[in-house]
Amino acid sequence: MNALSIGQVAKQAGVGVETVRYYERRGLLEEPDRKASGYRQYDDQAVAILRFIRRAKELGFTLKEIKGLLALRLDSSASRSDVRALAKTKVADIEERIADLQRMRDALQLLVQKCKGHGRASGCPILVALQDSSPCEDKST
Amino acid sequence: MNALSIGQVAKQAGVGVETVRYYERRGLLEEPDRKASGYRQYDDQAVAILRFIRRAKELGFTLKEIKGLLALRLDSSASRSDVRALAKTKVADIEERIADLQRMRDALQLLVQKCKGHGRASGCPILVALQDSSPCEDKST
DNA sequence: CTTGACTCCGTAGTATGGTCCAGGGTCGAT
DNA sequence: ATCGACCCTGGACCATACTACGGAGTCAAG
Numbered sequence: 001m002n003a004l005s006i007g008q009v010a011k012q013a014g015v016g017v018e019t020v021r022y023y024e025r026r027g028l029l030e031e032p033d034r035k036a037s038g039y040r041q042y043d044d045q046a047v048a049i050l051r052f053i054r055r056a057k058e059l060g061f062t063l064k065e066i067k068g069l070l071a072l073r074l075d076s077s078a079s080r081s082d083v084r085a086l087a088k089t090k091v092a093d094i095e096e097r098i099a100d101l102q103r104m105r106d107a108l109q110l111l112v113q114k115c116k117g118h119g120r121a122s123g124c125p126i127l128v129a130l131q132d133s134s135p136c137e138d139k140s141t
Numbered sequence: 142m143n144a145l146s147i148g149q150v151a152k153q154a155g156v157g158v159e160t161v162r163y164y165e166r167r168g169l170l171e172e173p174d175r176k177a178s179g180y181r182q183y184d185d186q187a188v189a190i191l192r193f194i195r196r197a198k199e200l201g202f203t204l205k206e207i208k209g210l211l212a213l214r215l216d217s218s219a220s221r222s223d224v225r226a227l228a229k230t231k232v233a234d235i236e237e238r239i240a241d242l243q244r245m246r247d248a249l250q251l252l253v254q255k256c257k258g259h260g261r262a263s264g265c266p267i268l269v270a271l272q273d274s275s276p277c278e279d280k281s282t
Numbered sequence: 283c284t285t286g287a288c289t290c291c292g293t294a295g296t297a298t299g300g301t302c303c304a305g306g307g308t309c310g311a312t
Numbered sequence: 313a314t315c316g317a318c319c320c321t322g323g324a325c326c327a328t329a330c331t332a333c334g335g336a337g338t339c340a341a342g
Contacts, residue, residue, distance in 0.1 A: 007288065017289085018331055026329090037338055039289060059241045063329070072252070087253045094246045098239055104201050105235040112228045121219035126228055127210070130193045130200075148318065158319085159301055167299090178308055180319055204299070 002044070009042040013050030020050065028053055028067050060097065145183040154191030161191065169194060169208050201235060 010017045023029040029049060032040045049070065056066045072086055114125040121127065151158045164170040170190060173181045190211065197207045210227065213219040 005288075006290095016331075019329085021291095022330065035338095037289080038291095039338075056245070057329090059245045060238060061245075084253055087249050091246055091249045091253065094242050094249065098242045098246070101201075101235050101239045101242070104199070105232055105239065108200050108228055108232050108235070112225060112232060115221050115225045115228075117220075117222035117225045119221050121213045121216060121221055121224050124214075124221040124224045126221075126224050127193075127214050130196050130210075146319075157301075160299085162320095163300060176308095178319080179321095180308075198299095 004042040004044075004046070006040045006042065009046050009050060012047045014054060015050055023050070023053060023063075026063055026067070028063060028070060143185070145185075145187070147181045147183065150183040150187050150191060153188045155195060156191055164191070164194065164204075167204055167208070169204060169211060201231060206231075 004012070006017050006020055010020050013020075020029065024031060029046065032042050032046065035041055052070070053063075053066050056069060057063075061069065068086070069090065072090075111126040111129050114129065145153070147158050147161055151161050154161075161170065165172060170187065173183050173187065176182055193211070194204075194207050197210060198204075202210065206227070210224070213224050213227075
């Protein structure tokens with residue numbers, strides 16, 4: 001197991017040094033061992049976790065959620081059924097998110113189809129639809 | 142054309158008063174006329190724009206993008222294909238996010254499968270799945 | 283042993299999209 | 313005239329996710 005400096009893990013994971021420290025503060029990354037000088041010493045596992053975080057972020061997870069996802073991984077020794085339940089909940093969350101995005105996409109795609117792309121922008125069906133097609137119930141009750 | 146107070150436009154558009162002022166500061170909403178007292182005076186057009194913003198936000202546009210969309214609407218030299226291109230880009234964005242989420246969901250589902258029965262959950266498929274599906278080129282050049 | 287790159291820490295600033303607050307002024311009804 | 317509801321401004325504040333900075337210490341090559 002090779003020891004890596006913060007700069008090296010950062011580079012290998014494709015993030016900045018400040019970001020690594022930030023994740024540590026946020027509790028996503030365990031506090032690593034230190035050398036006598038106080039320098040952080042990481043191993044390859046840290047790189048894997050950083051890449052995981054990067055990827056999960058791309059998937060639209062917040063750091064808080066990613067922390068939970070990482071906890072799934074670490075909790076495994078304790079209670080497997082809990083892990084399973086948590087993972088299942090996450091799957092449901094994600095599916096909901098997918099459904100939301102699909103609704104967004106469908107709505108937008110419908111608008112794109114309505115617009116043939118000819119003529120002036122004013123009067124474009126997309127812009128018109130954006131104004132008119134909304135239910136937008138007001139806040140009065 | 143009826144004159145509306147900020148509270149009235151806000152209510153009709155389904156947003157908060159502070160939000161209306163915020164949009165004005167951000168340049169999404171034109172500065173309205175003022176009464177002698179300094180009170181803002183809006184018309185129905187403002188409600189339409191606020192609804193437009195709300196709706197576009199629901200479709201995943203950022204305020205910056207919405208500002209662009211609103212500018213297109215006013216720009217006589219802008220064409221529908223400009224609007225269409227923007228919308229299409231957004232559709233592509235959303236589809237990418239959907240695909241990513243589906244991959245994440247599959248990875249998690251795999252985790253759920255693996256956690257079933259026994260077998261160590263350390264060596265977790267979440268981490269593995271996300272590690273492998275990512276290019277993760279490092280920053281070195 | 284010097285030099286330059288790297289690291290430490292804490293704090294502050296960035297952007298996004300608001301939201302809230304104080305300390306005023308205004309409006310409409312009673 | 314007085315009350316409550318509304319509006320004004322400027323600025324602070326919230327969360328999220330970083331990014332930058334100052335002033336110090338450390339490491340490794342030459």
